[in-house]
Amino acid sequence: MPTTSITGLLIVEYNRFTLATAGAPPGCLDLPPNGLLGVPAESRPFEEGTVAVVATGVSSDAVHITAETWPAQPPTDLSSWQDAGVITLDWPGGPASLLGEDASPPAELPLGADLPAGRYALLVAGTNRDEGEARSEGMPVETYLIQLWPAADDQPHELVLKATSATTALWRQPPPPRIVVQPRAVGGGDGAGSVGVHQVLGRLPGLRCPAGVSRSSSHIGDDAR
Structure with a gap:
């Protein structure tokens, strides 16, 4: 069972949302090279506290998110998801939040957990990613599963599990x-x-x-x- 679980809508901006520490500013200049998730390419003062960024199909709209923290790697069925991947990241400690639109107040979905500092694995799975950058009422809402747990010693730095959407292909950067x-x-x-x-x-x-x-x-x- 997850340690914490939260479900809600998050307004994203510029085709992305971020995982960040408490009090961090929203936004990130980088989009992940694999087209789904990654860590910031470099450390910038105005992005301090941002530890991961997720690319979305919608530009400035709501996405539906279920975010969970786990004590160990969870059993996850990815059959119904378009895209999925896992990365490892260094967490500085403290509460974690998902941040979207840079508004007042910022769009935020707290994970509700005070996470100890350490190395973590972050899984992101997404679906309905190809319905357009702007969605009219009645169109499928872009949906994500976020799972965070302490990384095992042999956890790969990055692992793409599924990549079937046109959105991932669009954002993916060739080597x-x-x-x-x-x-x-x-x-x-x-x-x-x-x-x-x-x-x-x-x-x-x-x-x-x-x-x-x-x-x-x-x-x-x-x-x-």
Whole structure:
């Protein structure tokens, strides 16, 4: 059984809501690279207390949330959910809240638990994520399950369990291209068989060669000489 459980509506803003400590400001500049949930990419003073961010399909509207804390990993049936994932995060201690719209007062759904400091696992499962950024009356409400528990020592940092919605595909960020640079042969020869930096860059669509490097020349800096 969960230690605490709360269900309610939360008004989100800019396609996201956050998990944060008591008194933290709402909002986060980052959207998770996996399209569903993640931790902030960097620490910013105006986001102090934000420990996780969840991407939503709706831009500025209500989502329905059931949020639970557990003493250990819960048994969770994900068959009815579109998307689901688990991350680990460092909790500084104290009460936890889900924060949405930056209003006065801010949109908030307290988890009702004073959590000890430590490493936790956060599961987020969502459905009705593809009904549009703005929903008219009668349309399905975007719905989430949030579960938080102390992480086991072998808990992976991030685990995508389901990714079936178009919203997750939209927000998912591809990994950066892998660039392998082979050094050009040393000597005065024609460099046959060698690969220069400009040749690798030239094969990546949308990636420009640095100044002084030509896509067609056979040596770095030929354009400048």
